[in-house]
Amino acid sequence: MDALHGTVSGPATKKLMERACRLFGDARFERLAGISVSHLYNLRSGTQYQRTRRHWTKTRSTGVPIDQRRAPQPNGMPGYIRIDSVHQGDQDGMQGVYHINAVYSVIQFQLVATCEKINEAYLLPVIRQLLEGFPCVILGFHADNGSEYINYKVAMLLEKLRLEFTKSRPRHSNDNALAESKNGAVRQPWP
Numbered sequence: 001m002d003a004l005h006g007t008v009s010g011p012a013t014k015k016l017m018e019r020a021c022r023l024f025g026d027a028r029f030e031r032l033a034g035i036s037v038s039h040l041y042n043l044r045s046g047t048q049y050q051r052t053r054r055h056w057t058k059t060r061s062t063g064v065p066i067d068q069r070r071a072p073q074p075n076g077m078p079g080y081i082r083i084d085s086v087h088q089g090d091q092d093g094m095q096g097v098y099h100i101n102a103v104y105s106v107i108q109f110q111l112v113a114t115c116e117k118i119n120e121a122y123l124l125p126v127i128r129q130l131l132e133g134f135p136c137v138i139l140g141f142h143a144d145n146g147s148e149y150i151n152y153k154v155a156m157l158l159e160k161l162r163l164e165f166t167k168s169r170p171r172h173s174n175d176n177a178l179a180e181s182k183n184g185a186v187r188q189p190w191p
Contacts (some may be wrong), residue, residue, distance in 0.1 A: 001029075002044075002053060010037040010044075072105070072142040072166050079139030080105040080164075083130075085118060085148055102130045109135065120153045127157065140164040 001016055002008075008016075014037050020026040021033035043049055074080040082103050088096030100113045100123070111133050115122040131138055141163045143149035150167055158165045 001032075007044075007053070010040045013040060068164075068166050069168075070166055071168075072140055072164075074105050074140065076106065077139075078104070078106045078136050080142065081131075081134065081138060081140070082142045083127075083149065084144060085146065087118075100126050100130065102134075104134055104136070118148045120151065123148055124153060124157060127154065131161065131163075138163060140166065142166045142168075144168045 001013055001020070005013070005016060007013075014035060017029045017032045017035065021029040044053075072080055072082070082105060084101050086099045086101060088099065090096055097114045097116055098118045100115065101110065102112075103110045111130050113126045113130055115126045131141075138161075141158050143166075145168055148154075155165060
């Protein structure tokens with residue numbers, strides 16, 4: 001059943017076996033029609049099942065041709081910022097705001113802006129305002145792999161401003177550590 005249906009969830013598999021027995025009269029599923037979902041998961045975790053059904057595939061990367069995937073390399077030169085967003089959190093059914101934290105790499109000058117939602121309509125003006133707020137010329141913009149920054153609208157804005165755009169590499173958590181380390185001070189609890 002798992003091979004036919006792509007190993008769907010336990011409750012769905014149980015329902016399929018019940019239907020095979022009762023609706024279609026398939027005698028092979030007579031005993032399995034009454035199986036509990038927890039026992040089905042026990043059978044799936046058994047060595048016999050694992051040897052015959054389990055297959056491992058590596059995660060395939062989905063290359064998005066926006067920006068360069070590498071650590072920023074300011075080489076001690078000013079002009080490079082790191083950016084990250086922090087959600088305030090929800091309380092009593094009200095959605096909290098998003099804090100956009102931008103840190104100037106060399107002197108660690110930090111600007112924080114807030115936007116109601118994390119989509120292009122709200123975020124693009126905030127990014128533009130942050131870039132204008134830094135006291136020096138900005139040469140590079142580094143973000144983590146969040147879709148709020150890795151999209152064509154942001155890439156077009158940064159290209160228009162002639163900024164080098166980089167994003168964090170997989171399994172390299174230190175690529176955006178400067179902005180990440182300052183996020184704890186940015187997020188304030190609800191009053």
